Amino acid sequence: MAQDDCGLSESLEDYLEVILALEKANKVARAKDIADKMGVLRGSVSGALKTLSEKGLVNYAPYSFITLTPGGMKVAREVTRRHRVIRDFLERALQLSPERAEANACRMEHAMDKPSVDRLARFIDYINRCPRTGPDWINAFVNYYQADGPDARRCEQCLRQCQSEFPDRLAALSGRSDDDAGEGG
Amino acid sequence: MAQDDCGLSESLEDYLEVILALEKANKVARAKDIADKMGVLRGSVSGALKTLSEKGLVNYAPYSFITLTPGGMKVAREVTRRHRVIRDFLERALQLSPERAEANACRMEHAMDKPSVDRLARFIDYINRCPRTGPDWINAFVNYYQADGPDARRCEQCLRQCQSEFPDRLAALSGRSDDDAGEGG
DNA sequence: GTCGAAAGTTATGTACTCCAAACAAAATTT
């Protein structure tokens, strides 16, 4: 949909994603499991498998097991990764509930192209690894969105705490885990 | 699509968004302008307008001007806001090109529900207003995603700079623009 | 007012996705 996958519809992307998950769990995918997992009837699955088979993305013959072709595997992995990156952002950075994060990721995965998702993944990395932010900064976000704006007193305390950790954080960047930076007060 | 708008399709959301933009620019929307702006033929617009009219979202009679009803205006504003928030995030935080940000926002606006977009808007606020981050932190992201990981030397310099600005930043939180916090040094 | 271009509308057809239910094959049970 997003200029990747050579014009695969959202629906077909979903089928590939589900087939990959079932392959990982059960070695092969069965039409009924696909239908159950996607909330559609078995009849709908048959049609989708026929289409995916014509596109060379699944190995499929009537009444046989279903597996992904190498090409289908590639697409399925891409879609699954998009899903995972987006859900992580929604759940960890935006701190949405797991259910809401999942529901939104399911739709957003078809709306974001690969460069955007790649950049988002880097952004999450950046937040986690930059000494100015990190997990504690993310956790403090809850104080912000629950209030009308920043709380000066809380911010002051947060800044002091963060500042005291700067040497450690900087040291951690280089791979050193101990606090041997020698600059902390 | 995303449980808002009482089950309005992506396409119809797009129509409302475009009609709102044309209303703002030209007082009223005309079918041809809608068609041009959306890249569809005039015939397709007639059908959509009929549907939107039945749903009570546009004032529409054949061969007449087109305006949004109060209900349609509400939905159109919501969709437009979703679009703007998402595009801002993609363009300013992720630092995607304006074109890519716009293209992705066009699709993502239909995939994200209101609570998620609201949270995203707060997140952007948080980045901009938190003394630990702010615009300079966003700008430093480019150094991160262009490299394989963090650059310890650059990080050290960034931390020092940031630290020196803490008093000012804290003061700015309370609305004071001068550095009279008296704690820096 | 009449003519003609521009704008709008109404079929008709295609593509996609899904459901519903009838039907066929496979696997289990006995």
Next chain:
DNA sequence: AAATTTTGTTTGGAGTACATAACTTTCGAC
């Protein structure tokens, strides 16, 4: 091995969205 259940397939119909093309209305030029 026959009957039953489960699983898979096929067919027909619905809803959405759009293109194409023929037709109608509107509006400005004359």
